[in-house]
Amino acid sequence: MDGETATREDERLQFGARVVAPENAAPEVHRPQTMRALPPPVPTSSLTPLARLGPALRRSFYSELEHGTAFVFVPVFIALGALFYFSAPAEPGLGGLLLATGLLAALSLALANRPGLRMASLAVLITLTGVLAAKFETWRASTQMLGSEISTRLTGRVVRIEQQASGRIRLTLDVIATERPVLRYAPDRVRATARAVPETLRPGDAVQGLVRLMPASGPVRPQSYDFAFNSYFDGIGAVGFFLRNPELVETADKPGLMTAAAAWVEGWRTRMAQDIAASIGGPEGAIAAALITGIRAGIPEEMNEALRVVGLYHVISISGLHMALVAGTVMFGLRTAFALAPGFSSRWPAKKYAAFGALTATAAYLVISGAGIAAQRSFTMLAVMLLAVMVDRAALTMRNLAISAVIILLIAPHEVMGPSFHMSFAATAALVAAYAAWASYRERRTPRRQAAKYGPVRLAFTTGMKYVSGLSLTSVVAGLATALFTAWHFQQVSPLGLVANLAAMPFVSAVVMPAAVLACLLMPFGLEGPALYAMGMGISAMNSIAVWLAERSAFDATGAIPLSAVLMLTAALAILTMAGSALRWAALPLLIAGAFLIATRQLPHVFVSEDARLVAVDRGNGRLAVNRARPSAFTIQNWQRAAQAGELVWPIEGDAGLPPHAALSDDESELPFRCGEGLCIARHGGGGIVVHADGERTASTACSYASLIVIDDATANNPCRDSSVAVITKRDLARRGSAEIVFENDIIRETRGTGASPGTGASDLDRTSARPALYPNIRFAIREPYRHWHAHRQYSREARGLPPWQKSQGE
Incomplete structure (x- = not known):
């Protein structure tokens, strides 16, 4: 053994090596610390399938760490913190949050050699960061809210x-x-x-x-x-x-200067919207103005509803779709122009210049569109991806999406409560994951032999089929990812959404948005007329598709979705889109639990508005009875979708003076509210009697047979001695917001007799019996103590139990 070999052997013995490498062995590869942390494979041939699960999950977990999946979950924990803050029953104290954050930060540093515990402490620390960001935004807003009319x-x-x-x-x-x-x-x-x-x-x-x-x-x-x-x-x-x-x-x-600048930009946007709407005309002009300037107020409600029913309303809301189309149009145009100058393209990074031009164009579009929250979020997401292109990184990655989400959540944490945030990031995450899965599949599959060159007809057909297939897959993936949040926020889905998007999106992508970009470029020269005409024609085609499909769309209400089911399914969606290993199977029990919670949910039976004027009762069989002939359209549509009711049953005036036995009879179950003499009476399909009264004295006449009484009087008290009758007054609703009620079966013990009045001794004819009854389980929309955004409610006259203000004779 020569000297060099002896030295190498001594070094190996010093570091505990048990195998002597041959002289011609390959040099050692020094792996990063994270790779050295991987556990050695455990032989599993002799283990049962259940015993193999632990080692398999451990290997998958470390594999996810190697691929950087931990960072992708950072915005998820920030969002959890923001959700905790905004949903907390009381305002969290700043001192306690700062103390907990400091202790967790120190604990994370101390657990450097315990990776599992360290990651758990970091997860809690990041969650607290979301809580602090939400609390800071609330303090920064500090909006002075009016307390009373x-x-x-x-x-x-x-x-x-x-x-x-x-x-x-x-x-x-x-x-x-x-x-x-x-x-x-x-x-x-x-x-x-x-x-x-x-x-x-x-x-x-x-x-x-x-x-x-x-x-x-x-x-x-x-x-x-x-x-x-x-x-x-x-x-x-x-x-x-x-x-x-x-x-x-x-x-x-x-x-001031900033106010004047903002006013100038807003005036410019307003004039642009007016000119666009006047140039195109009709609903198409209003939609074109919305697509370019973000001003949607002029769109007819019938058109809005048709677009909602068929799942095309996202087209008129400035979002990632519009930003991506603007950036794509500008980037494609610039790269085409650079390709026509080969001397420039061969010496300079044309792709990076095109990405910079696209970023500039989307920034201008952000300003023109009014810089709404949804537009800001979309611009942030797209800016991160374009900057990645400019620094030679992959643009469409889950890491870039996570960076965008972190930026948005730290700047505007309250967005985590809104449907736009949920649907935007759910769709984008699902599309990025689907794109990555497809790219991985194409890398793994066996390469085919190079096919002969296609003729022009076959090439056009093949290209068209690829475009339709890609658009179909995109619509399916995005639709499935956002269906949960559409059902949660709006209680509706679009049965023909896939068909509508397949039919309309080619017009939007190939005609409407490129024409919009061209029109904006030509406006300073007064040459935007032809571009706006083409834009109007594309919008007209989209509108025709939406109206035609909306007339043929099935009933799309899903009913109210339980919050627990939403949380389960959201966690499953996060695991499915962000994990890249066998850990995706962890989403399966969450999917099953979420589906079970939806299948076993209990839809509300009664709805009450916060002004105590409107009450609706679910009759069953898709019918919803209301106590007013002209209810608020927005409110009643929301209630219809929550109760899965497609038909409204209007009240009948003059028949409210009913004896209790008539109100309780089975043959009355399909009748609407019967109103008269200050009372409106209706019966739920399960037997509960709902009464709306204009005052305490009127309500007292219904105490003998009603299950629920709503009193439209802030000065009223509970007039019923029977504890089984639930009473809601106008003051209750003014303080705690609208209510929904579910009737639950209960057994009520009651005393009947002929010789004694309440409060006196019982006669020989008195007897105690048990009767089945329906107990109203009431849930209000707002909890006390109030959070900052609801604190103004306590100052209204109704919340203080005062009658409506009346002008005195001396005033």
């Missing part, structure tokens, strides 16, 4: 002007002053509609007028869209309408 003379500076399809104009105003009366806690920004405004009105101008202001309402039913929550984070402190048309006024205070 009031009329005042308001002076405000116009922020935004929106022409609505009804003909009214909606103004967003920064409040300058109020008078008669002067509001002590006036909101900083309000939204108010008017029948007409001065023709010369532009963003940045000051207006004055008598306006009726109202606080933002809560959800129309528990766990539905919360207007107050979104208004708080949008900075809108009140909504209302002008009692007389506003007038232009001059004010002493002048807007």
Whole structure:
């Protein structure tokens, strides 16, 4: 053995090597620390299938770590923290959060040699980061919310002007002053509609007028869209309408530089939207204006509903689709132009220049479209991907999506509560995962022999089939990923969504959006007419498809989805899209549990609005009875979808004076609400009697047979001695928001007799018996103590148990 070999052997013995390598052995490969942490394979030939599961899961877990999957789950834990904060029953204390964050950070450093525990502590630490980000955003918003309805003379500076399809104009105003009366806690920004405004009105101008202001309402039913929550984070402190048309006024205070710049951009957008809508005309013009400027107020509601029913409403909402089409159009155009200059393309990175041009174009589009939250989120996602191209990295990866989500969640954590965030990231994650799976499959499959060159006809057919197949797969994957959140937020799905997207998206992708980009480029020269005409024709084709399919679409309501099922299925979706190994099987029990929770759910039986005026009762067989002939369309449609009711049953006036036995008879179960003398009576299909009363005295007459009484009076108390009768007053609803009720079977013990009145001794004829009854399980939309976005509710007259305000004779 020569000296070099002896030295090598000594080194191996020093480091514990037990095998002596031959002299011509290959040099050692020094792997990263993470790779050295991989556990050695465990022989599993002699183990049972159940015993093999542990080692297999361990190997899959370490494989996911090697591929960087841990980072992909960072936004998931941040989102969990934000969800915990916004759903917490009380405001978490800042001191406790900071202390817990510091302790977990120190613990994570101390557990450097315990990778499993360290990852668990990091997960909790990242979750607390989401909680802190949400708390900071809430503090930063600090929107002053109006507590009660009031009329005042308001002076405000116009922020935004929106022409609505009804003909009214909606103004967003920064409040300058109020008078008669002067509001002590006036909101900083309000939204108010008017029948007409001065023709010369532009963003940045000051207006004055008598306006009726109202606080933002809560959800129309528990766990539905919360207007107050979104208004708080949008900075809108009140909504209302002008009692007389506003007038232009001059004010002493002048807007700052940033305010003036924002007003100039908003005025530019408004004029552009008006010109586009006038040039194209009709619903097509309103949709074209929405696609370019983001102003959607002029689209007829019938067209909106048709697009929703067939699953095409995402087309008119500025989102990732539009940003991607704009970026793709610009990038394709620039690369084509660079290819025509081979001298430039051979010396310079044409792809990177094209990506920079696409990034610039999407930034301009963000400004033109009004920079809404959804547009900001889409721009962030696309900017990360384009920057990846500019630094020679893969653009369409799950890591880039995770980076985009982290940025958005840290800047605007409240977005995690909205449908736009859920659907956008679910669709994108599913598409990225599907694209990665397809690319992996193509790498693994056996390469085919090179086929002969196709003729022009066959080439065109093959290309078309590939395009249709790709579009079909994209629609199916995105539709499946977003179906859960569509059902959760809107209680509806689109049975013909795949057909509608296959038929309409070629017009949007190949005609509408390229024409929109071209029109924007030609507008400074006044040559946008032909491009807008082509854009209008493409939108007209899309509208025709939507209307035709909407008329033939089946009933699309899904009913209310339990929150527990949504959480289960969301976790399953995250595992399926983000894991790349056998750990994907961990999603299977979650999918089964989520499907079971949906299959065994209990839909609401009764709905009550937060103003105590509207009540709806599920009759069964797809019928929903309401107590008012002209209910709020938005509210009643939401209730219909939640109850899976396709038909409304209108009330009958003049038949409310019914004896209890008539109200309880079985042959009355299909009748609507019967209203008269201050009472409206209806029966749920299961037997529960629901009564709507205008006051306490009227309600007391129904205590002997009602299961649930709703009293439209904030000063009323419970008039019923029977504890089995649930009573909801206007004050309860003003404090705790709208309600939904599920009747549950219960046994009620009651005393019957003929010789004794309540409170006196029982006669010989009295007897105690048990009767089956329905116990109303009531769930309100808002909990107390209030969070910041609901704190204004406690200041309304109804919440304080006061009657409606009436002007005194001396005023």
